[in-house]
Structure formats: C-alpha cells, structure tokens
Amino acid sequence: MLKQLLAKLPRKSSKSDSLDSAGSNSGDSTFNLGNGFQFANSCNVVSARLNVVKRMSSAIFPSSNTSGGEMAEPHVSFNDVPNSEKQNLLVSKLKLCCSVYDFSDSDKNCAEKDDKREILIELVDFVGSGSAKFTEAAIASMCNMCAANLFRDFPSKCRSYSARGETEDEEPMFDPAWSHLQLVYDLLFRFISYSSLDVKVAKKYIDDSFIVRLLDLFDSEDPRERDCLKTILHRVYGKFMVHRPFIRKSVSNIIYRFVFETERHNGIAELLEIFGSVITGFAVPLKEEHKMFLWRSLIPLHKPKSVGTYHQQLAYCVSQFVEKEPRLAGTVVNGLLKYWPVTSSQKELMFLSELEELLEKMNMAEFEKIMVPLFRRVGCCLNSYHFQVAERAHFLWNNDQILNLIMQNRHVILPLVFSALEQNTQGHWHQTVLNLTQNVRKMFYEVDEELVLACQGKFEEEGSKSSVVAERRRLTWETLETTSAFQPAVCAVTC
Numbered sequence: 001m002l003k004q005l006l007a008k009l010p011r012k013s014s015k016s017d018s019l020d021s022a023g024s025n026s027g028d029s030t031f032n033l034g035n036g037f038q039f040a041n042s043c044n045v046v047s048a049r050l051n052v053v054k055r056m057s058s059a060i061f062p063s064s065n066t067s068g069g070e071m072a073e074p075h076v077s078f079n080d081v082p083n084s085e086k087q088n089l090l091v092s093k094l095k096l097c098c099s100v101y102d103f104s105d106s107d108k109n110c111a112e113k114d115d116k117r118e119i120l121i122e123l124v125d126f127v128g129s130g131s132a133k134f135t136e137a138a139i140a141s142m143c144n145m146c147a148a149n150l151f152r153d154f155p156s157k158c159r160s161y162s163a164r165g166e167t168e169d170e171e172p173m174f175d176p177a178w179s180h181l182q183l184v185y186d187l188l189f190r191f192i193s194y195s196s197l198d199v200k201v202a203k204k205y206i207d208d209s210f211i212v213r214l215l216d217l218f219d220s221e222d223p224r225e226r227d228c229l230k231t232i233l234h235r236v237y238g239k240f241m242v243h244r245p246f247i248r249k250s251v252s253n254i255i256y257r258f259v260f261e262t263e264r265h266n267g268i269a270e271l272l273e274i275f276g277s278v279i280t281g282f283a284v285p286l287k288e289e290h291k292m293f294l295w296r297s298l299i300p301l302h303k304p305k306s307v308g309t310y311h312q313q314l315a316y317c318v319s320q321f322v323e324k325e326p327r328l329a330g331t332v333v334n335g336l337l338k339y340w341p342v343t344s345s346q347k348e349l350m351f352l353s354e355l356e357e358l359l360e361k362m363n364m365a366e367f368e369k370i371m372v373p374l375f376r377r378v379g380c381c382l383n384s385y386h387f388q389v390a391e392r393a394h395f396l397w398n399n400d401q402i403l404n405l406i407m408q409n410r411h412v413i414l415p416l417v418f419s420a421l422e423q424n425t426q427g428h429w430h431q432t433v434l435n436l437t438q439n440v441r442k443m444f445y446e447v448d449e450e451l452v453l454a455c456q457g458k459f460e461e462e463g464s465k466s467s468v469v470a471e472r473r474r475l476t477w478e479t480l481e482t483t484s485a486f487q488p489a490v491c492a493v494t495c
Contacts, residue, residue, distance in 0.1 A: 090141075294332075298314065305347075359396070371409055422456075
C-alpha cells in the first residue's frame with residue numbers, strides 16, 4: 001500500500017539524472033546552451049548586486065575602488081593610509097564627527113564622546129600640518145560638521161542683563177560640551193585660515209545663512225566661546241570680501257535689537273572689538289554706509305543700562321571714526337548729550353571720560369558748534385553732589401588741548417559754568433571738589449580778570465533777583481494761608 005502511494009507521487013529530477021541524460025545525449029546541444037545561459041544570467045545578477053553594495057559602502061565611507069572602502073574607515077589613523085587616501089579619510093572622519101552627544105549627563109555615551117574627541121584632535125593636527133587638500137566634498141563636509149556641532153539653541157535666559165553693568169562680579173557660565181566645542185572651533189579657524197583654501201568654492205557653503213547662525217552664537221554665556229567666535233568672525237571678514245557688507249548689516253541688526261527691544265545680549269563687547277579693527281581699515285573719505293553705522297548703531301549703544309560691559313570697546317570704535325573724519329566729532333558729542341545719564345553716576349563717569357577723548361581730537365570749528373549745550377551739561381556735572389562726577393568734570397581743565405579750546409572761547413563758556421563754580425565755592429561738601437573749583441576759578445582769573453568780575457557781578461545780580469522772587473513767593477503764601485484761616489468763620493456768619 002505504501003509503495004503504491006509513493007509511486008503516485010511526482011518524481012523529482014536529481015542532479016545525477018541530469019548529468020546522466022547529458023552524458024547519454026551528448027549531441028543535444030540545445031540543453032547545454034540553455035543551462036549555460038541561465039548560469040550567465042545568475043552571475044550577472046550577483047555581480048550587479050555586489051556593485052550596488054560597493055556603491056552604498058563608498059557613499060558611507062568614500063574611498064578609491066582599489067582600497068575596497070577599508071582605508072576610509074574613520075577610525076584609521078592618517079599615518080596608516082597612503083597620501084592618495086588621506087582626503088577621502090578626512091571626509092569620512094568629518095562625517096563621523098557630525099554626531100552630537102548630550103553632555104548634561106556625564107555618564108552617558110562616555111566611550112563615544114572620548115572616541116569623537118580623539119578624532120577631532122586628529123583632524124586639528126592633520127589640518128594644522130598643512131597636508132590637507134580641501135576639495136569641494138571636504139569643504140562641504142567641514143561646514144556640515146561645524147554646523148551640526150556649533151549651531152544650537154541656548155537655554156532660556158534666567159540672568160538679569162539689565163544689572164550686568166553694575167554687577168561685574170557674577171560668575172560666568174561655562175558650557176559642559178566645551179571639550180568638543182573648543183576642538184571644533186579650533187578646526188574651523190584652521191580651515192578658514194588655510195592658505196590654499198579656494199574662497200570661490202568655500203563661499204558656497206560659508207554663505208549668508210551660515211554667517212547669521214555664526215553671529216547668533218555671540219549670545220553664548222560662555223566667555224571662552226565668544227572669544228573663539230571673535231577670532232573666527234574677524235578671519236571670515238578678512239578672507240571673504242564678498243560677505244563684508246552682509247556682516248556689517250547683520251551686526252547692525254543685532255545692535256538695533258539689543259538697544260531698542262531687548263537690552264539683552266552677551267556678545268556686544270566682542271562684536272565691537274572686531275569692528276574696532278574693521279573701522280581702522282575704512283578708506284577716507286568715509287562712505288555714507290559707514291557714517292550711518294556710526295549714527296544708527298554706535299551712538300545709540302550709549303543708551304542701555306549695561307553700557308559698562310562694552311563701553312571701552314564702544315569708545316574706541318567712536319574715536320576711530322573721529323580720527324578719520326574730525327567733522328564727525330560734533331555729531332558724536334550731540335549723541336552723547338542726547339543719551340546723557342541722569343540717575344546713574346557710573347555711566348556719567350564713563351561719558352565724561354569719553355567726552356575728554358573726543359575733545360582732544362576736535363578742532364576749533366567743530367568745538368564752537370557744540371560748546372553751548374556741552375558746557376551747560378558740564379556745569380551740571382561740576383556742581384554734582386557725587387564727588388567723583390564733580391571731580392572728573394573739573395579734570396577737563398587739566399587737559400592742555402581742552403584748556404586751549406575753553407580759553408579761546410571763555411566769553412561764551414565762563415558764563416555757562418560760573419554759577420556752578422560759585423555754588424561749589426560757597427560750600428561743596430567734599431574738600432577735593434572745593435579745591436579743584438578754586439583752581440579753575442584761578443585759571444579764568446589769571447587769563448581774563450575783567451570777565452570773571454563781570455560774571456561775578458551778574459551772578460550777584462541774579463542772586464538778588466532770586467531773593468526778591470523768593471520773598472514775594474513767601475508773602476503770597478502767607479496771604480493765602482491767612483485768607484484760608486478766616487474762611488470758615490465767614491461761612492458760619494453767612495449761614
């Protein structure tokens with residue numbers, strides 16, 4: 001029964017049967033040709049699939065066909081590959097470094113972080129050795145790697161920026177990922193500074209969007225990062241001339257937002273430090289665009305409360321403009337008077353120091369245009385109850401250049417400040433200010449005694465008038481008080 005069932009099943013041809021039939025029918029060439037054709041098709045399919053695999057592996061780890069992709073493995077050292085493979089290995093390592101890790105948890109991905117740091121160090125050494133050749137693929141990979149590691153959103157601001165000008169002792173905040181960021185910044189700087197870098201190709205990747213995001217990083221609270229950015233942006237400005245107008249415009253926009261909207265930014269000092277050297281290179285006569293940067297960006301920067309964090313760099317930028325075109329001094333002084341502080345004595349001291357530097361560079365024609373409003377403000381400073389402000393204002397007369405301008409226009413200036421000097425003489429609470437006031441009066445007296453006596457007489461006359469007005473006001477109030485005292489009795493009689 002079992003044999004009958006097996007006999008009914010279809011018989012499967014075996015390998016030996018096919019060989020026997022082939023041997024017994026050797027003249028049947030059609031069967032042999034068919035098997036050969038099928039075998040050739042199978043070989044072609046396998047070969048095609050192998051080529052696809054090779055193309056996929058070469059896309060992940062670019063290398064030459066002869067190397068079989070092994071030499072482009074990113075963990076291989078540059079010293080272990082021939083020179084023809086180093087550029088492909090460079091691209092492979094850059095792509096591997098695009099991975100970004102979370103440094104808020106020190107116990108997470110420790111092996112990967114250490115591995116990436118070692119590769120970054122190797123890349124810095126390789127680029128620094130000068131043996132790298134930056135093809136377009138390498139330039140694109142470099143920019144992508146820098147963008148992946150550097151361009152990020154900062155945590156929400158929890159620190160009060162408005163008080164930073166008066167609280168310089170705050171501890172800076174350091175980025176926990178600095179061990180990687182520092183190497184990436186170093187690599188980016190060496191890449192931009194590379195002597196054989198093709199700027200025409202590189203500018204396709206270091207474009208406007210790249211520069212905008214680079215400028216956004218200046219708001220980092222880590223001073224080490226801002227210092228690196230300062231060096232890199234200065235090098236970008238020097239090497240990529242086509243981007244210079246855009247960089248100036250973008251920095252102006254940052255300043256506008258800081259001055260007129262937020263008053264919050266960490267990198268204004270670094271940006272101004274860069275522009276201090278940029279302004280030095282401006283050609284004379286200055287372009288209208290450059291003057292607009294002074295009027296619309298630099299002068300309004302005197303307004304924020306945190307001006308103390310960047311005033312030194314700001315004053316240097318402004319002085320560079322005045323050195324190139326002395327005619328701008330009057331505009332700058334008027335800007336200072338516009339934003340002159342009323343309640344902050346520390347800002348007032350900064351303004352007085354900057355004012356002295358400007359007056360040293362000012363010629364007589366420009367000085368005469370602004371001396372009236374200027375010395376009205378100086379007169380208020382001379383009479384300030386804050387002894388440092390009063391003392392700093394008196395020091396203007398110790399500068400020979402400024403003293404010469406004042407004495408040649410003493411007929412206008414002395415009447416403006418004489419009242420403040422006289423009030424100090426009659427009894428300022430600080431002895432140093434009192435001594436300085438007497439010295440200034442002595443200078444005017446020695447140069448023009450007649451003018452001093454005339455101002456003295458006018459001051460006494462105005463004092464007498466003021467006394468008469470004060471006495472009249474007192475009598476008027478007494479009359480009103482007497483009248484109001486009898487008013488209720490009159491009302492009672494009437495009722």
